[in-house]
Amino acid sequence: MGPGKGATATDLERAYELGQRIAQQGWVLLTGGRNAGVMDAASQGAKAAGGLTVGILPSSDTQNMSDAVDIAIATDMGSGRNNINVLSSDVVIACGIGAGTASEIALALKGGKPVVLLSDHHESQQFFTSLSPETVFVAATPVDAIDIVQAIVQENR
Template identity: 30%
Template sequence: MAIIGVMGSGKDEWPEWATPLGTWIASHGFDLLTGAGQGVMVSVARAFASTPGRRGRSIGIVPSEAHASRGFVPVAGYPNPFVDLPIVTPLPRKEVGASDDALNRNHVNVLTSDVVIALPGGRGTLDEIRLAMRFAKPLICLGPVGAFEGVPPRSHIVQSLDRVQAFVLAQTGRMEGVGSGSAPP
């Protein structure tokens, strides 16, 4: 079962894109991977978890903080309630000003995903887009073109859920037709 990583804002949910995407991922039997937080992560995971008959799991890569007796514990507010399988990593979030080679939990998000779908987000999302390109992970960005300022020039940005569906099916070797539903143009 392929793991579809959805990256995006930790603040803004972008429900017009994330909700139909989460439903589609669940209805096609994929596993969903997010950063286990709020914003796009909770929006896509909520839709995924509430899809009747889903077969996949919602995986969340949880940021942590050091704990004196337990080693590392999830940062407050993580994981969101729609994560089936939380994975606590001692890797930090990418710090402001950290080099592109500095290891952080974004590496786990990207390297664990078979396909990466980026919705609009901030510097963390931009880092995940760059990592996906660096490690040759299939990557597609979904949302308004203006919301992806600063992405590398070769980034594939679309405004249609149908195009994302076709991309994911092609990348995962699925021969079935594209599902119904689409995001705003």
Template identity: 40%
Template sequence: MGSGYARHPHHADPLGRALARLGVHLLTGGGAGVMESVSRAFGAVPDRAGLVIGILPAGDTPSDRADADPGTPPGYPNPRVELAIRTHLDARGDDGSGLRSRNHINILTSDVVIALPGSSGTASEVDLAVRYRRPLILLGDTARADRLPGSVPTAESVDEAVEFVRRALRGSGGESLPQGSER
């Protein structure tokens, strides 16, 4: 999870490559910024097992017709998304914790959450990860870290974040970490 504008390539690029080598799937909000950077790096790893999954918001012009396609906002999905999950959920940003936000799906579908720097949408995903008790680690300059429970760890490096992912997936019974991963 992270910014829809800033790319933060010094964290997003090596993180994407490392996660691809673990053999896991990558789930993002499917937009620009960190979401696209980490997706591009993940997708560039040859012979990877996982997919780049994007959970997409609905467009800004909701229809009152139940059978109408809600569409997606401009820039969604980014070109790196391999499996786009379109939703009818249009709330984002400051409304990211609301019931009409796809952020609930992003967090509830994730086995582990890594949060890179972002703004209100990322902050809501972090809050939801805490609420839903998902394994969560913050990576990078996270101004919100002081407002989170002391149990939320922070990583100083991508290697620390990836080690957290390994431990969290093994702690879940190992079902989420493919056998023979880490190519």
């Protein structure tokens, strides 16, 4: 998960690498599906590494979908689809921050899903760690994020 148009150059670079590494792990990548920002970069990275990508779209059709999405779910629910994004994920990686991404992190914590924060935004680390210290993890790099997810997945097995 991560910002659409508000994504920084660093967010996009990290998202592409995350997508690649998620695919290399044999994991399915699930994003918000649009052809913008972190969603698109992560999906492109995953496809470049031969992965499978799912996009949970805010719209009723696939008009603004990333062309790197394999399985398109059209919700016609706008930001209401954010709860579906997180409930359908085993672990949420938040790459960058913005209002939409913040809602996904919060909904993930509400739904009992572990969240890995990959962002240099200090206030978001402080806030979400204060909300749920046991299920929020802070990563410094994509490699770091993948290591944290692996540890979570192994523990939950």
